[in-house]
Amino acid sequence: MNKNFDSAIRLAAFDWLKEQTNIHGDVLPRNILAQDFYYNNQRVTLVGPQGIWKPKVIELPISITTIINGPYNDSDEDNGIFIYRYRGNDPNHYANVGLRKLMVRKIPLIYFHQIETNRYLVTWPVYLVGENKNNLSFIVVADNIVQTADIDVNTISEKQVEYRRSYSTILAKQRIHQNSFRERVLTAYDEQCTFCKLKHRELLDAAHIISDKEKEGQPIVANGLSLCKIHHAAFDTNILGVSPNYDIKVRNDILEEVDGPMLKYGLQSLNEKKIILPRNKTDWPDQDRLSTRYNKFLKL
Template sequence: MNSSNYDHLVRMQVFDFLGELADRYGDVLPLDPLRQGINFHGHRVPLLGPQGIFKPKILDLPISITTAPNSPYDDSFTEDNLVRYRYRGTDPHHRDNVGLRALMMERKPLVYFHGIVPGRYVATWPAFVVGDDPKGLAVTIAVDDRAALSEHVVLGAYDDDANSRRRYVTAAVKVRLHQRLFRERVLAAYRDQCALCRLRHTSLLEAAHITPDSSPDGEPVVKNGVSLCKLHHAAFDQNILGIRPDYVVEIRKDILEEIDGPMLRFGLQQMHGQKIIIPRRADFRPDKIALEGRYQAFREA
Protein backbone atom coordinates (compact mmCIF):
# COMPACT_ATOMS: atom_id res chain seq x y z
CA MET A 1 0.00 0.00 0.00
CA ASN A 2 1.49 3.36 -0.97
CA SER A 3 1.71 6.16 1.57
CA SER A 4 -1.04 8.24 -0.07
CA ASN A 5 -3.60 5.42 0.16
CA TYR A 6 -2.46 4.62 3.71
CA ASP A 7 -2.93 8.25 4.76
CA HIS A 8 -6.33 8.33 3.07
CA LEU A 9 -7.59 5.22 4.87
CA VAL A 10 -6.51 6.53 8.28
CA ARG A 11 -8.23 9.88 7.71
CA MET A 12 -11.45 8.27 6.53
CA GLN A 13 -11.53 5.98 9.58
CA VAL A 14 -10.92 8.98 11.86
CA PHE A 15 -13.78 10.89 10.23
CA ASP A 16 -16.11 7.89 10.55
CA PHE A 17 -15.16 7.56 14.23
CA LEU A 18 -15.90 11.23 14.87
CA GLY A 19 -19.29 10.78 13.25
CA GLU A 20 -20.01 7.92 15.66
CA LEU A 21 -18.95 10.06 18.62
CA ALA A 22 -21.16 12.91 17.43
CA ASP A 23 -24.12 10.49 17.20
CA ARG A 24 -23.45 9.41 20.78
CA TYR A 25 -22.55 12.70 22.47
CA GLY A 26 -23.84 15.47 20.20
CA ASP A 27 -21.70 18.38 19.06
CA VAL A 28 -19.61 18.67 22.22
CA LEU A 29 -17.26 15.70 22.64
CA PRO A 30 -15.46 14.52 25.79
CA LEU A 31 -11.68 14.37 25.78
CA ASP A 32 -11.07 10.70 26.68
CA PRO A 33 -12.29 9.05 23.44
CA LEU A 34 -10.43 11.68 21.43
CA ARG A 35 -7.21 10.86 23.26
CA GLN A 36 -7.84 7.15 22.80
CA GLY A 37 -8.61 7.59 19.10
CA ILE A 38 -8.94 4.71 16.66
CA ASN A 39 -7.22 1.39 16.13
CA PHE A 40 -5.81 1.10 12.63
CA HIS A 41 -4.42 -2.36 11.86
CA GLY A 42 -3.09 -2.76 15.40
CA HIS A 43 -1.83 0.82 15.71
CA ARG A 44 -3.51 3.21 18.14
CA VAL A 45 -4.10 6.57 16.48
CA PRO A 46 -4.94 9.35 18.99
CA LEU A 47 -6.80 12.30 17.49
CA LEU A 48 -5.16 15.12 19.42
CA GLY A 49 -2.12 15.68 21.57
CA PRO A 50 -0.68 18.15 24.07
CA GLN A 51 0.28 20.62 21.32
CA GLY A 52 -2.18 22.35 19.00
CA ILE A 53 -0.90 20.75 15.79
CA PHE A 54 -0.96 16.96 16.12
CA LYS A 55 0.59 14.26 13.92
CA PRO A 56 0.14 10.64 15.03
CA LYS A 57 3.17 8.37 14.68
CA ILE A 58 1.80 6.37 11.75
CA LEU A 59 1.19 9.43 9.54
CA ASP A 60 3.62 11.77 7.84
CA LEU A 61 1.32 14.79 8.13
CA PRO A 62 -0.89 16.25 10.91
CA ILE A 63 -4.35 14.78 11.52
CA SER A 64 -5.71 17.64 13.65
CA ILE A 65 -5.33 21.16 14.95
CA THR A 66 -6.69 22.27 18.30
CA THR A 67 -7.64 25.53 19.95
CA ALA A 68 -7.60 24.91 23.69
CA PRO A 69 -10.13 26.52 26.04
CA ASN A 70 -8.88 30.01 26.91
CA SER A 71 -6.05 29.54 24.43
CA PRO A 72 -3.37 32.28 24.37
CA TYR A 73 -3.20 31.94 20.59
CA ASP A 74 -5.13 34.31 18.38
CA ASP A 75 -7.19 31.77 16.42
CA SER A 76 -10.12 33.67 15.01
CA PHE A 77 -12.59 33.89 12.17
CA THR A 78 -11.70 36.34 9.43
CA GLU A 79 -14.06 38.77 7.69
CA ASP A 80 -14.29 36.46 4.68
CA ASN A 81 -15.47 33.54 6.85
CA LEU A 82 -12.24 31.60 7.18
CA VAL A 83 -10.21 30.68 10.26
CA ARG A 84 -6.78 32.14 10.98
CA TYR A 85 -4.79 29.52 12.91
CA ARG A 86 -1.48 30.42 14.54
CA TYR A 87 1.72 28.50 13.86
CA ARG A 88 3.37 26.53 16.60
CA GLY A 89 5.95 28.91 18.00
CA THR A 90 7.73 31.51 15.90
CA ASP A 91 9.75 29.33 13.54
CA PRO A 92 8.00 28.92 10.16
CA HIS A 93 10.24 25.91 9.54
CA HIS A 94 9.18 23.98 12.64
CA ARG A 95 8.10 20.54 11.49
CA ASP A 96 4.51 21.07 12.66
CA ASN A 97 4.21 24.26 10.60
CA VAL A 98 5.84 22.58 7.63
CA GLY A 99 3.28 19.79 8.02
CA LEU A 100 0.41 22.27 7.73
CA ARG A 101 1.88 23.69 4.54
CA ALA A 102 2.26 20.18 3.14
CA LEU A 103 -1.42 19.54 3.87
CA MET A 104 -2.25 22.66 1.88
CA MET A 105 -0.08 21.60 -1.07
CA GLU A 106 -1.52 18.07 -1.11
CA ARG A 107 -5.10 19.28 -0.36
CA LYS A 108 -5.52 16.77 2.46
CA PRO A 109 -8.23 17.27 5.12
CA LEU A 110 -7.80 17.28 8.87
CA VAL A 111 -9.91 17.85 12.00
CA TYR A 112 -10.24 21.18 13.79
CA PHE A 113 -10.91 20.74 17.53
CA HIS A 114 -12.18 23.82 19.32
CA GLY A 115 -11.97 23.65 23.12
CA ILE A 116 -15.19 24.83 24.73
CA VAL A 117 -14.42 24.21 28.40
CA PRO A 118 -11.64 22.01 29.84
CA GLY A 119 -12.14 18.45 28.65
CA ARG A 120 -14.86 19.19 26.07
CA TYR A 121 -14.36 19.93 22.38
CA VAL A 122 -16.35 20.70 19.26
CA ALA A 123 -14.89 18.79 16.31
CA THR A 124 -15.28 20.18 12.80
CA TRP A 125 -14.21 18.19 9.77
CA PRO A 126 -13.14 18.04 7.03
CA ALA A 127 -11.02 21.16 7.49
CA PHE A 128 -8.50 22.27 4.88
CA VAL A 129 -5.44 24.50 5.01
CA VAL A 130 -6.16 26.98 2.22
CA GLY A 131 -3.60 29.73 2.88
CA ASP A 132 -0.22 30.32 4.48
CA ASP A 133 1.27 33.49 5.99
CA PRO A 134 4.83 32.79 7.22
CA LYS A 135 5.41 36.46 8.12
CA GLY A 136 2.22 36.53 10.18
CA LEU A 137 3.00 33.06 11.60
CA ALA A 138 -0.39 31.69 10.67
CA VAL A 139 -2.29 29.55 8.20
CA THR A 140 -5.83 29.96 6.94
CA ILE A 141 -8.33 27.15 7.53
CA ALA A 142 -11.65 26.46 5.78
CA VAL A 143 -14.21 23.87 6.83
CA ASP A 144 -16.02 21.90 4.16
CA ASP A 145 -19.33 20.08 3.98
CA ARG A 146 -19.02 16.46 5.10
CA ALA A 147 -21.24 15.43 2.22
CA ALA A 148 -18.58 16.74 -0.16
CA LEU A 149 -15.91 14.51 1.39
CA SER A 150 -15.65 12.05 -1.47
CA GLU A 151 -12.69 9.75 -1.90
CA HIS A 152 -11.12 11.86 -4.63
CA VAL A 153 -11.20 14.94 -2.36
CA VAL A 154 -9.50 13.06 0.48
CA LEU A 155 -6.84 11.94 -1.98
CA GLY A 156 -6.15 15.58 -2.86
CA ALA A 157 -8.03 16.13 -6.12
CA TYR A 158 -9.02 19.71 -6.97
CA ASP A 159 -12.64 20.68 -6.36
CA ASP A 160 -13.87 23.57 -8.55
CA ASP A 161 -16.82 24.38 -6.26
CA ALA A 162 -14.89 24.23 -3.00
CA ASN A 163 -14.07 27.87 -2.27
CA SER A 164 -17.55 29.37 -2.04
CA ARG A 165 -18.97 26.27 -0.36
CA ARG A 166 -16.24 26.25 2.28
CA ARG A 167 -16.78 29.91 3.14
CA TYR A 168 -20.48 29.21 3.63
CA VAL A 169 -19.83 26.11 5.78
CA THR A 170 -17.16 27.88 7.84
CA ALA A 171 -19.57 30.75 8.55
CA ALA A 172 -22.11 28.20 9.82
CA VAL A 173 -19.40 26.62 11.99
CA LYS A 174 -18.69 30.04 13.53
CA VAL A 175 -22.33 30.40 14.59
CA ARG A 176 -22.43 26.85 15.96
CA LEU A 177 -19.22 27.35 17.94
CA HIS A 178 -20.49 30.56 19.52
CA GLN A 179 -23.72 28.78 20.54
CA ARG A 180 -21.85 25.82 22.04
CA LEU A 181 -19.32 28.06 23.77
CA PHE A 182 -22.11 30.06 25.38
CA ARG A 183 -24.07 27.00 26.53
CA GLU A 184 -21.13 25.03 27.92
CA ARG A 185 -19.60 27.99 29.74
CA VAL A 186 -22.90 29.08 31.26
CA LEU A 187 -23.73 25.54 32.40
CA ALA A 188 -20.24 25.13 33.86
CA ALA A 189 -20.60 28.42 35.77
CA TYR A 190 -23.87 27.16 37.28
CA ARG A 191 -22.35 23.76 38.11
CA ASP A 192 -24.51 21.97 35.53
CA GLN A 193 -27.86 22.67 37.14
CA CYS A 194 -30.96 24.78 36.55
CA ALA A 195 -30.69 28.05 38.46
CA LEU A 196 -34.33 27.71 39.55
CA CYS A 197 -35.21 24.06 40.16
CA ARG A 198 -31.66 22.61 40.52
CA LEU A 199 -32.30 19.95 37.87
CA ARG A 200 -28.93 18.38 37.00
CA HIS A 201 -29.70 16.42 33.81
CA THR A 202 -27.51 18.33 31.37
CA SER A 203 -29.43 17.06 28.35
CA LEU A 204 -32.40 19.04 29.70
CA LEU A 205 -30.43 22.22 30.45
CA GLU A 206 -30.01 25.29 28.25
CA ALA A 207 -28.24 28.63 28.43
CA ALA A 208 -30.83 31.41 28.43
CA HIS A 209 -29.78 34.86 27.25
CA ILE A 210 -30.77 37.68 29.60
CA THR A 211 -30.44 40.32 26.89
CA PRO A 212 -31.63 38.44 23.77
CA ASP A 213 -28.96 37.47 21.26
CA SER A 214 -30.99 39.31 18.61
CA SER A 215 -30.11 42.56 20.42
CA PRO A 216 -26.81 44.38 19.73
CA ASP A 217 -26.06 44.09 23.46
CA GLY A 218 -26.91 40.39 23.62
CA GLU A 219 -23.36 39.13 23.82
CA PRO A 220 -22.75 35.37 24.27
CA VAL A 221 -20.87 35.84 27.55
CA VAL A 222 -21.52 34.07 30.85
CA LYS A 223 -22.77 37.16 32.71
CA ASN A 224 -25.47 37.56 30.05
CA GLY A 225 -26.69 34.01 30.61
CA VAL A 226 -28.57 31.87 33.11
CA SER A 227 -28.58 28.08 33.21
CA LEU A 228 -32.21 26.95 32.99
CA CYS A 229 -34.02 23.70 32.31
CA LYS A 230 -36.11 23.58 29.15
CA LEU A 231 -39.34 24.40 31.04
CA HIS A 232 -37.96 27.44 32.84
CA HIS A 233 -36.10 28.66 29.76
CA ALA A 234 -39.33 28.61 27.75
CA ALA A 235 -41.21 30.33 30.59
CA PHE A 236 -38.45 32.98 30.81
CA ASP A 237 -38.56 33.62 27.06
CA GLN A 238 -42.37 33.86 27.10
CA ASN A 239 -42.36 36.29 30.07
CA ILE A 240 -44.20 33.79 32.24
CA LEU A 241 -41.43 34.20 34.78
CA GLY A 242 -39.07 37.08 35.42
CA ILE A 243 -35.86 37.42 37.40
CA ARG A 244 -35.38 40.62 39.36
CA PRO A 245 -31.97 42.31 39.66
CA ASP A 246 -31.78 40.95 43.24
CA TYR A 247 -32.03 37.43 41.72
CA VAL A 248 -35.56 36.78 43.00
CA VAL A 249 -38.02 34.98 40.70
CA GLU A 250 -41.45 36.37 39.96
CA ILE A 251 -44.21 34.41 38.23
CA ARG A 252 -46.78 36.31 36.16
CA LYS A 253 -49.93 37.06 38.14
CA ASP A 254 -52.38 35.23 35.86
CA ILE A 255 -50.20 32.09 36.04
CA LEU A 256 -50.16 32.29 39.85
CA GLU A 257 -53.96 32.39 39.88
CA GLU A 258 -54.40 29.57 37.39
CA ILE A 259 -55.50 26.14 38.60
CA ASP A 260 -53.97 23.16 36.83
CA GLY A 261 -51.97 20.02 37.54
CA PRO A 262 -48.77 19.41 39.54
CA MET A 263 -46.44 20.66 36.80
CA LEU A 264 -47.90 24.16 37.04
CA ARG A 265 -47.98 24.10 40.82
CA PHE A 266 -44.52 22.68 41.51
CA GLY A 267 -42.76 23.68 38.29
CA LEU A 268 -43.81 27.34 38.17
CA GLN A 269 -46.06 28.65 40.93
CA GLN A 270 -43.79 27.46 43.75
CA MET A 271 -40.83 29.20 42.13
CA HIS A 272 -42.45 32.59 42.90
CA GLY A 273 -40.39 34.51 45.44
CA GLN A 274 -37.46 32.10 45.39
CA LYS A 275 -33.92 33.25 44.77
CA ILE A 276 -31.99 31.68 41.92
CA ILE A 277 -28.62 30.07 42.51
CA ILE A 278 -25.76 32.13 41.12
CA PRO A 279 -22.21 31.28 40.05
CA ARG A 280 -19.47 31.27 42.65
CA ARG A 281 -17.32 33.58 40.53
CA ALA A 282 -18.54 37.16 40.87
CA ASP A 283 -17.66 38.02 37.26
CA PHE A 284 -19.89 35.16 36.03
CA ARG A 285 -23.00 36.28 37.94
CA PRO A 286 -25.93 37.71 35.96
CA ASP A 287 -25.37 41.31 34.95
CA LYS A 288 -27.76 43.37 37.09
CA ILE A 289 -28.23 46.07 34.46
CA ALA A 290 -29.18 43.40 31.91
CA LEU A 291 -31.51 41.79 34.47
CA GLU A 292 -33.17 45.13 35.16
CA GLY A 293 -33.87 45.65 31.46
CA ARG A 294 -35.22 42.11 31.06
CA TYR A 295 -37.30 42.40 34.23
CA GLN A 296 -38.93 45.59 32.97
CA ALA A 297 -39.85 43.80 29.76
CA PHE A 298 -41.41 41.04 31.91
CA ARG A 299 -43.40 43.62 33.91
CA GLU A 300 -44.67 45.30 30.76
CA ALA A 301 -45.72 41.95 29.31
Protein backbone atom coordinates in the same frame (compact mmCIF):
# COMPACT_ATOMS: atom_id res chain seq x y z
CA MET B 1 1.85 7.71 1.21
CA ASN B 2 -1.02 5.30 0.54
CA LYS B 3 -3.78 7.76 -0.33
CA ASN B 4 -6.57 5.25 0.11
CA PHE B 5 -5.32 4.22 3.56
CA ASP B 6 -4.93 7.87 4.60
CA SER B 7 -8.45 8.65 3.38
CA ALA B 8 -9.85 5.62 5.19
CA ILE B 9 -8.21 6.68 8.47
CA ARG B 10 -9.57 10.21 8.19
CA LEU B 11 -13.08 9.04 7.33
CA ALA B 12 -12.96 6.60 10.25
CA ALA B 13 -11.88 9.46 12.52
CA PHE B 14 -14.77 11.60 11.31
CA ASP B 15 -17.21 8.74 11.94
CA TRP B 16 -15.79 8.20 15.43
CA LEU B 17 -16.14 11.89 16.26
CA LYS B 18 -19.72 11.84 15.01
CA GLU B 19 -20.48 8.95 17.36
CA GLN B 20 -18.89 10.76 20.30
CA THR B 21 -20.72 14.04 19.66
CA ASN B 22 -24.00 12.14 19.35
CA ILE B 23 -23.33 10.71 22.82
CA HIS B 24 -21.69 13.64 24.60
CA GLY B 25 -22.78 16.72 22.64
CA ASP B 26 -20.81 19.20 20.54
CA VAL B 27 -18.21 19.87 23.24
CA LEU B 28 -16.06 16.84 24.05
CA PRO B 29 -14.00 16.31 27.22
CA ARG B 30 -10.28 15.80 26.73
CA ASN B 31 -10.46 12.36 28.36
CA ILE B 32 -12.86 11.20 25.63
CA LEU B 33 -10.54 12.47 22.89
CA ALA B 34 -7.58 10.81 24.60
CA GLN B 35 -9.27 7.40 24.35
CA ASP B 36 -8.36 7.26 20.66
CA PHE B 37 -9.89 4.62 18.38
CA TYR B 38 -8.79 1.60 16.39
CA TYR B 39 -8.85 1.10 12.63
CA ASN B 40 -7.96 -2.38 11.34
CA ASN B 41 -6.42 -3.13 14.74
CA GLN B 42 -4.22 -0.04 14.55
CA ARG B 43 -4.46 2.61 17.25
CA VAL B 44 -5.22 6.09 15.94
CA THR B 45 -4.58 9.08 18.21
CA LEU B 46 -6.42 12.31 17.45
CA VAL B 47 -4.79 14.67 19.96
CA GLY B 48 -1.44 14.99 21.63
CA PRO B 49 0.85 17.44 23.41
CA GLN B 50 1.43 19.44 20.21
CA GLY B 51 -1.25 21.54 18.56
CA ILE B 52 -0.39 20.08 15.15
CA TRP B 53 -0.89 16.37 15.69
CA LYS B 54 0.12 13.41 13.52
CA PRO B 55 -0.69 9.85 14.61
CA LYS B 56 1.93 7.19 13.94
CA VAL B 57 -0.18 5.30 11.41
CA ILE B 58 -0.27 8.06 8.77
CA GLU B 59 2.27 10.39 7.22
CA LEU B 60 0.55 13.77 7.68
CA PRO B 61 -1.22 15.58 10.55
CA ILE B 62 -4.79 14.58 11.34
CA SER B 63 -5.71 17.49 13.63
CA ILE B 64 -4.91 21.01 14.75
CA THR B 65 -5.81 22.49 18.13
CA THR B 66 -6.31 26.02 19.43
CA ILE B 67 -6.19 26.44 23.21
CA ILE B 68 -7.25 29.29 25.48
CA ASN B 69 -4.33 31.62 26.27
CA GLY B 70 -2.02 29.41 24.23
CA PRO B 71 1.44 30.42 22.96
CA TYR B 72 0.15 31.01 19.42
CA ASN B 73 -2.25 33.78 18.49
CA ASP B 74 -4.71 31.76 16.41
CA SER B 75 -7.76 33.77 15.41
CA ASP B 76 -10.96 33.85 13.43
CA GLU B 77 -11.49 36.59 10.89
CA ASP B 78 -14.68 38.39 9.85
CA ASN B 79 -14.37 37.17 6.26
CA GLY B 80 -15.22 33.53 6.88
CA ILE B 81 -11.78 32.09 7.63
CA PHE B 82 -9.67 30.89 10.56
CA ILE B 83 -6.01 31.84 10.96
CA TYR B 84 -3.82 29.05 12.36
CA ARG B 85 -0.26 29.94 13.37
CA TYR B 86 2.84 27.96 12.51
CA ARG B 87 4.49 25.83 15.11
CA GLY B 88 7.40 28.07 16.05
CA ASN B 89 8.89 30.51 13.56
CA ASP B 90 10.43 28.13 11.04
CA PRO B 91 8.29 27.55 7.92
CA ASN B 92 10.29 24.35 7.35
CA HIS B 93 9.61 22.84 10.76
CA TYR B 94 8.31 19.32 10.11
CA ALA B 95 4.87 20.14 11.59
CA ASN B 96 4.46 23.17 9.31
CA VAL B 97 5.70 21.15 6.34
CA GLY B 98 3.03 18.56 7.14
CA LEU B 99 0.30 21.20 7.09
CA ARG B 100 1.66 22.57 3.82
CA LYS B 101 1.43 19.13 2.23
CA LEU B 102 -2.17 18.83 3.44
CA MET B 103 -2.90 22.18 1.82
CA VAL B 104 -1.31 21.26 -1.52
CA ARG B 105 -2.99 17.83 -1.63
CA LYS B 106 -6.35 19.22 -0.41
CA ILE B 107 -6.57 16.66 2.40
CA PRO B 108 -9.10 17.29 5.21
CA LEU B 109 -8.31 17.34 8.90
CA ILE B 110 -9.93 18.03 12.29
CA TYR B 111 -9.91 21.32 14.21
CA PHE B 112 -10.20 21.23 18.03
CA HIS B 113 -11.09 24.53 19.71
CA GLN B 114 -10.64 24.60 23.47
CA ILE B 115 -13.78 26.13 25.00
CA GLU B 116 -13.02 25.56 28.68
CA THR B 117 -10.27 23.68 30.52
CA ASN B 118 -10.17 20.13 29.12
CA ARG B 119 -13.26 20.70 26.94
CA TYR B 120 -13.11 21.05 23.15
CA LEU B 121 -15.50 21.88 20.35
CA VAL B 122 -14.68 19.80 17.29
CA THR B 123 -15.03 20.96 13.67
CA TRP B 124 -14.55 18.58 10.75
CA PRO B 125 -13.69 18.48 7.97
CA VAL B 126 -11.54 21.58 7.70
CA TYR B 127 -9.11 22.42 4.90
CA LEU B 128 -5.98 24.52 4.66
CA VAL B 129 -6.53 26.80 1.68
CA GLY B 130 -3.72 29.32 1.95
CA GLU B 131 -0.47 30.26 3.68
CA ASN B 132 0.99 33.57 4.79
CA LYS B 133 4.71 33.08 5.38
CA ASN B 134 5.14 36.70 6.47
CA ASN B 135 2.51 36.17 9.15
CA LEU B 136 3.70 32.62 9.93
CA SER B 137 0.22 31.20 9.46
CA PHE B 138 -2.17 29.10 7.41
CA ILE B 139 -5.71 29.93 6.35
CA VAL B 140 -8.25 27.34 7.50
CA VAL B 141 -11.85 26.91 6.34
CA ALA B 142 -14.57 24.49 7.34
CA ASP B 143 -16.55 22.46 4.84
CA ASN B 144 -19.53 20.14 4.84
CA ILE B 145 -18.16 17.83 2.15
CA VAL B 146 -15.20 15.53 2.74
CA GLN B 147 -12.87 15.69 -0.26
CA THR B 148 -10.60 12.64 -0.20
CA ALA B 149 -8.59 10.67 -2.71
CA ASP B 150 -11.54 8.48 -3.67
CA ILE B 151 -14.16 11.24 -3.92
CA ASP B 152 -14.37 13.34 -7.08
CA VAL B 153 -15.56 16.90 -6.53
CA ASN B 154 -14.21 18.29 -9.78
CA THR B 155 -17.75 18.76 -11.09
CA ILE B 156 -18.24 21.56 -8.53
CA SER B 157 -17.01 25.00 -9.58
CA GLU B 158 -14.36 26.77 -7.53
CA LYS B 159 -16.80 29.61 -6.80
CA GLN B 160 -19.39 27.15 -5.46
CA VAL B 161 -16.75 25.56 -3.24
CA GLU B 162 -15.66 29.00 -2.00
CA TYR B 163 -19.22 30.03 -1.11
CA ARG B 164 -19.95 26.68 0.57
CA ARG B 165 -16.79 26.78 2.64
CA SER B 166 -17.28 30.40 3.65
CA TYR B 167 -20.80 29.58 4.84
CA SER B 168 -19.65 26.42 6.63
CA THR B 169 -16.87 28.36 8.36
CA ILE B 170 -19.27 31.07 9.53
CA LEU B 171 -21.51 28.35 10.99
CA ALA B 172 -18.49 26.75 12.67
CA LYS B 173 -17.56 30.07 14.27
CA GLN B 174 -21.11 30.53 15.53
CA ARG B 175 -20.95 27.07 17.12
CA ILE B 176 -17.67 27.98 18.80
CA HIS B 177 -19.02 31.23 20.25
CA GLN B 178 -22.35 29.69 21.31
CA ASN B 179 -20.71 26.71 22.96
CA SER B 180 -18.09 28.89 24.65
CA PHE B 181 -20.90 30.96 26.19
CA ARG B 182 -22.75 27.82 27.27
CA GLU B 183 -19.68 26.26 28.88
CA ARG B 184 -18.81 29.41 30.82
CA VAL B 185 -22.37 29.92 32.06
CA LEU B 186 -22.89 26.29 33.07
CA THR B 187 -19.54 26.27 34.87
CA ALA B 188 -20.45 29.44 36.78
CA TYR B 189 -23.72 27.85 37.95
CA ASP B 190 -22.10 24.54 38.95
CA GLU B 191 -23.84 22.80 36.05
CA GLN B 192 -27.36 23.09 37.43
CA CYS B 193 -30.58 24.88 36.52
CA THR B 194 -30.75 28.15 38.41
CA PHE B 195 -34.53 27.67 38.81
CA CYS B 196 -34.91 24.00 39.77
CA LYS B 197 -31.40 22.64 40.53
CA LEU B 198 -31.55 19.99 37.77
CA LYS B 199 -27.96 18.84 37.27
CA HIS B 200 -28.05 16.83 34.03
CA ARG B 201 -25.68 18.74 31.73
CA GLU B 202 -27.28 17.34 28.59
CA LEU B 203 -30.57 18.97 29.64
CA LEU B 204 -29.07 22.39 30.42
CA ASP B 205 -28.80 25.50 28.26
CA ALA B 206 -27.23 28.91 28.65
CA ALA B 207 -30.08 31.39 28.29
CA HIS B 208 -29.45 35.01 27.34
CA ILE B 209 -31.03 37.60 29.62
CA ILE B 210 -30.82 40.16 26.83
CA SER B 211 -31.03 38.58 23.39
CA ASP B 212 -27.77 38.32 21.47
CA LYS B 213 -29.52 40.25 18.68
CA GLU B 214 -29.64 43.35 20.90
CA LYS B 215 -26.86 45.79 21.80
CA GLU B 216 -26.54 44.66 25.42
CA GLY B 217 -26.77 40.98 24.51
CA GLN B 218 -23.07 40.17 24.73
CA PRO B 219 -22.11 36.51 25.32
CA ILE B 220 -20.82 37.12 28.85
CA VAL B 221 -21.69 35.18 32.00
CA ALA B 222 -23.41 38.22 33.55
CA ASN B 223 -25.87 38.13 30.63
CA GLY B 224 -26.59 34.43 31.08
CA LEU B 225 -28.65 32.04 33.16
CA SER B 226 -28.11 28.29 33.39
CA LEU B 227 -31.54 26.79 32.75
CA CYS B 228 -32.93 23.35 32.01
CA LYS B 229 -34.60 23.12 28.63
CA ILE B 230 -38.18 23.48 29.86
CA HIS B 231 -37.37 26.50 32.02
CA HIS B 232 -35.28 28.00 29.22
CA ALA B 233 -38.31 27.78 26.93
CA ALA B 234 -40.54 29.22 29.66
CA PHE B 235 -38.11 32.10 30.20
CA ASP B 236 -37.75 32.84 26.49
CA THR B 237 -41.54 32.92 26.02
CA ASN B 238 -42.05 35.06 29.14
CA ILE B 239 -43.99 32.43 31.05
CA LEU B 240 -41.32 32.94 33.70
CA GLY B 241 -39.45 36.12 34.56
CA VAL B 242 -36.64 37.09 36.92
CA SER B 243 -36.72 40.36 38.86
CA PRO B 244 -33.61 42.50 39.45
CA ASN B 245 -33.69 41.15 43.02
CA TYR B 246 -33.31 37.59 41.66
CA ASP B 247 -36.91 36.55 42.37
CA ILE B 248 -38.62 34.14 39.96
CA LYS B 249 -42.01 35.36 38.78
CA VAL B 250 -44.68 33.28 37.05
CA ARG B 251 -46.99 35.06 34.60
CA ASN B 252 -50.42 35.69 36.13
CA ASP B 253 -52.44 33.72 33.59
CA ILE B 254 -50.18 30.70 34.16
CA LEU B 255 -50.67 30.97 37.93
CA GLU B 256 -54.44 30.82 37.44
CA GLU B 257 -54.39 27.72 35.23
CA VAL B 258 -55.42 24.32 36.52
CA ASP B 259 -53.65 21.35 34.97
CA GLY B 260 -51.36 18.44 35.79
CA PRO B 261 -48.31 18.11 38.06
CA MET B 262 -45.87 19.55 35.50
CA LEU B 263 -47.69 22.88 35.54
CA LYS B 264 -48.12 22.87 39.32
CA TYR B 265 -44.66 21.72 40.39
CA GLY B 266 -42.58 22.60 37.33
CA LEU B 267 -43.83 26.17 36.89
CA GLN B 268 -46.34 27.52 39.40
CA SER B 269 -44.38 26.41 42.48
CA LEU B 270 -41.42 28.54 41.38
CA ASN B 271 -43.29 31.81 41.90
CA GLU B 272 -41.52 34.18 44.33
CA LYS B 273 -38.58 31.79 44.83
CA LYS B 274 -35.00 33.04 44.54
CA ILE B 275 -32.79 31.84 41.72
CA ILE B 276 -29.63 29.93 42.61
CA LEU B 277 -26.72 32.34 42.18
CA PRO B 278 -23.16 31.48 41.12
CA ARG B 279 -20.57 31.18 43.87
CA ASN B 280 -18.48 33.93 42.32
CA LYS B 281 -20.29 37.25 42.69
CA THR B 282 -18.71 38.58 39.50
CA ASP B 283 -20.72 35.89 37.65
CA TRP B 284 -24.08 36.94 39.12
CA PRO B 285 -26.69 38.08 36.59
CA ASP B 286 -26.36 41.76 35.77
CA GLN B 287 -29.19 43.58 37.56
CA ASP B 288 -29.56 46.26 34.89
CA ARG B 289 -30.04 43.61 32.23
CA LEU B 290 -32.49 41.75 34.47
CA SER B 291 -34.43 44.98 34.99
CA THR B 292 -34.66 45.58 31.25
CA ARG B 293 -35.85 42.03 30.63
CA TYR B 294 -38.21 42.04 33.62
CA ASN B 295 -39.94 45.24 32.48
CA LYS B 296 -40.78 43.52 29.19
CA PHE B 297 -42.13 40.54 31.16
CA LEU B 298 -44.40 42.82 33.24
CA LYS B 299 -45.93 44.41 30.14
CA LEU B 300 -47.37 41.10 28.93
